[in-house]
Amino acid sequence: MEPISKSGAAAARPALFALTWPLFAEFGLGMLVAVAGLWLASRTSDASAAAFSLANHVQATFFLLFRIISLGLSVVITQNLGAANRRGADETARASLAASGWMGVITAVGVISFAAPLLGLLNVPDDVLPQALPYLRILALALALDACNASMAAVMRAHLHTRDALLNMLAMHSVHLLLCWPLMNGVGSWDGLGLPGFALAMVASRAFGIAFHLSLWRVRLHLVPQAADWWTMHWKRLAPVLHIGLPGAAENIAYRLAFVFTVAMVAKMGTTALATHTYTMQVMYLVLLAGLAVGFASEILVGHMVGAGHLHDAHQLVRKSLRWGLSTSFCFALTAAVCAPWVLQFFTRDPEVISQARTLLWITVLLEPGRTFNLVVINSLRATGDARFPVMAGVASMVFVMAGGAWFLGVYLGWGLVGVWIAYAADEWVRGLTMAARWYRHGWVPHARRTHRRVSAQRRLAT
Numbered sequence: 001m002e003p004i005s006k007s008g009a010a011a012a013r014p015a016l017f018a019l020t021w022p023l024f025a026e027f028g029l030g031m032l033v034a035v036a037g038l039w040l041a042s043r044t045s046d047a048s049a050a051a052f053s054l055a056n057h058v059q060a061t062f063f064l065l066f067r068i069i070s071l072g073l074s075v076v077i078t079q080n081l082g083a084a085n086r087r088g089a090d091e092t093a094r095a096s097l098a099a100s101g102w103m104g105v106i107t108a109v110g111v112i113s114f115a116a117p118l119l120g121l122l123n124v125p126d127d128v129l130p131q132a133l134p135y136l137r138i139l140a141l142a143l144a145l146d147a148c149n150a151s152m153a154a155v156m157r158a159h160l161h162t163r164d165a166l167l168n169m170l171a172m173h174s175v176h177l178l179l180c181w182p183l184m185n186g187v188g189s190w191d192g193l194g195l196p197g198f199a200l201a202m203v204a205s206r207a208f209g210i211a212f213h214l215s216l217w218r219v220r221l222h223l224v225p226q227a228a229d230w231w232t233m234h235w236k237r238l239a240p241v242l243h244i245g246l247p248g249a250a251e252n253i254a255y256r257l258a259f260v261f262t263v264a265m266v267a268k269m270g271t272t273a274l275a276t277h278t279y280t281m282q283v284m285y286l287v288l289l290a291g292l293a294v295g296f297a298s299e300i301l302v303g304h305m306v307g308a309g310h311l312h313d314a315h316q317l318v319r320k321s322l323r324w325g326l327s328t329s330f331c332f333a334l335t336a337a338v339c340a341p342w343v344l345q346f347f348t349r350d351p352e353v354i355s356q357a358r359t360l361l362w363i364t365v366l367l368e369p370g371r372t373f374n375l376v377v378i379n380s381l382r383a384t385g386d387a388r389f390p391v392m393a394g395v396a397s398m399v400f401v402m403a404g405g406a407w408f409l410g411v412y413l414g415w416g417l418v419g420v421w422i423a424y425a426a427d428e429w430v431r432g433l434t435m436a437a438r439w440y441r442h443g444w445v446p447h448a449r450r451t452h453r454r455v456s457a458q459r460r461l462a463t
Contacts, residue, residue, distance in 0.1 A: 015160075016297055016317065016324070022162035024293035026169045031285050033173045037198050038282055040184055042347050044194070046275040049347070051124075051131035052195060053278035057263055058118050059139045062107050064252045066147045069099050069238075070154040071252075072245025075303050075383050077158035079451055082307020085459035089158070092241060093217075094225055095234035096151040099241075102233070104147025111140035122260065123267040125274070131195055138199035145206035152213035157300055161220050168212045176205035240454075244387045251378070251391035258398040258427075262406040262420055269410075272353060273417055279347045280357040284364050287336050288371060290328035294321050295375035302383035309452045311445060318380045318439060325372040333368040337361040360421045367425035373432025377439050385451035386444040393438070394431045402427035 034056070041052040073096050080089040111118065115136045116129075124132055149172075156165040183197030193200065217223045266277045298321040305314040336343065340358040348354065378390045402423055409419025438444065 015301060016294075016321065019157075019160065019162050019297035019300060020293045020324075022166040023157070023296050024289055026162070026166045027289050027292055028286070029166075029169050029173045031282075031289060033176055034285070035282050036177060037180065038278070039347060040180070040198065041195060042279075046271060046348065046350070046353075047125070047127045048131055048195065049278055050271060050274045051128045051135060052198075053274075053281075054119060054122050054124055054128065054263070054267070055132045055136040055139060055195075057122065057260055058111070058115075058136055059143055061253075061256045061260060062111055062143060063146060063150075064249060064256050065103060065107055066100060066150045067252050068245040068249040069096055069103065069147075069241060070150040070245070071248035071382065072241035072243065073151055074154040074158045074299065075244045075385075075387075076240045077155060078300055078303025078383065079307035079385075079455045080458070081158065082304035083452070083455040083459045085307075085455060088455075088458050090221075090223055091234075091237050093155045093221075093223060094229045095237040096155070096241070097148065097225055097229045098231050098233050099238055100147040100151040101230055104144035107147070108140040108144035111143060112137050115140070121264065123264045125267065125271055127271070135195040135199055138196050138203065142199060142202040142206050145203065145210060149206055149209045149213065152210070152217065155223075156213070156216060156220070157296070158303070159221060160300070161216070162297075162300075164216050164220055168209060168216060171212055172205045172209040175208050176201050179204055244382060244385070247387040247391045248382050251394055254391065254395045254398050255402075258403040261403045262410075262423070265406060265411055266417065266420060269416060272350070273356075275348065275350075276353045276356045276360070276417060277420075279344060279353065280360045280364075282347070283336050283340070283343060283357075283361060287332045287364060287368055288329065288375070290332055291325045291368065291372040291375040294325040294328070294372075295379040297321070298376055299379035299383045302380045306384050306448045306451050307455050309456075311448050311452075314380070314384065314448070315439075315442075318376065321376045321380070322373070322436075325376050326369050329368040329372045330365070333361075333365040337365050356417055360417060363418070363421040363425055367421070367428055370425060370428035370432040373436050374428060377432070377435040381435065381438065381444050384444040385447040386438075389438055389443065390435060393434050397427050397430045397434075401430050 038049055038052055042049040073092065076092050077089045080086070080092065115133055119129060119132050119136065153165050153168070156162070156168075179201035180198045182192065183201050184192050184194060185197075186192030214225070217225070263277070267274050298318060301317055302314045305311070305317065337358070340361045341354065344354045344357050374394075378394075381387070381390055405423030405426055406420040409415045409422055410417065411419075413419060415422070
């Protein structure tokens, strides 16, 4: 790796925290809204909570399609900005709008049309399906709007405006919460819509988020999309985005499919097991926020450093990010396990559910450090241009260790949810150590050098 002055490395250090805390808050807000929705659903019944969770699993799986654009978009823009190619960054941002919009519309139509078969793949219990089906169909409308929000937020973060992205998320989720309570529970003599009310509130909040993003683009980035940007595809400008985004999304989709396979197995264990899994996952999502925020911040900064040719800086940043992520994720997981008897009562009073969930959260203490390697290193590898290795190296573990291990331990050996959770932990550690080895052995360096040469050449052509 080419040398870099100590002052250059030092300059990047405060930026890591400055980017991480708004990302942490932003992702935390999203998780808290999901927890609030689960709590509102659980006030009705465990079946309603299970319907909420299963429909959200379908939504989250299809949302990963939008990562094809947002993952590649963030990396390509940071690389161009690092190489001082603002024109290329702006053209890439505008090209993402039509790609995201068309993908969102097509995905929404597909989910609405095939909602029942999709829920059938998850082995939804008979008492859950009548609530999950209408909820998922309305969620599909929010999914279409989320496609544009994901790309527009990625552009803001790539420009290091993470606080503005946080402000938008705060406003958007506030709108959601303000609307979902009356829409779910009713007002006066009106009984409300139940779960579909939560989805309708989400649709309104996502439309608000797009309007807010457009304002931020104009004020912060001086970037005003033209009408044609919303429907005209610019394939040449999208090529580098897809080069990064397709492998990145493939890795995410492979993980989600393996995970959904395990959820289908849990659903066969009964409504109690499914409710336990649902409540524990909500707590675990809060635990992983620290590692997730550090991983995204690392991706943004590594992209800028690679674009500028500061590869030694990038290496030192990832080492620091891992130290931060590992320590915070372990502390968060330990706190969640210790506080589980009180936290879980927020969702349920069933002693059997609480007892099983406590056991799963103690397994999470071992799981989270392994997950942190994946969250930090995979994002950083992607930012260097080394996007294919994570999916090629990780799919085997997802299929055989996570999905296969969950079946073997949870179903074949009869360990139930404990076996499923042990498989989750084993998969995170296998993939995490593989990714760490890739980074520390500098397997990403040739990709980073090629990326730097490419964006530097584009900058020279633009000028």
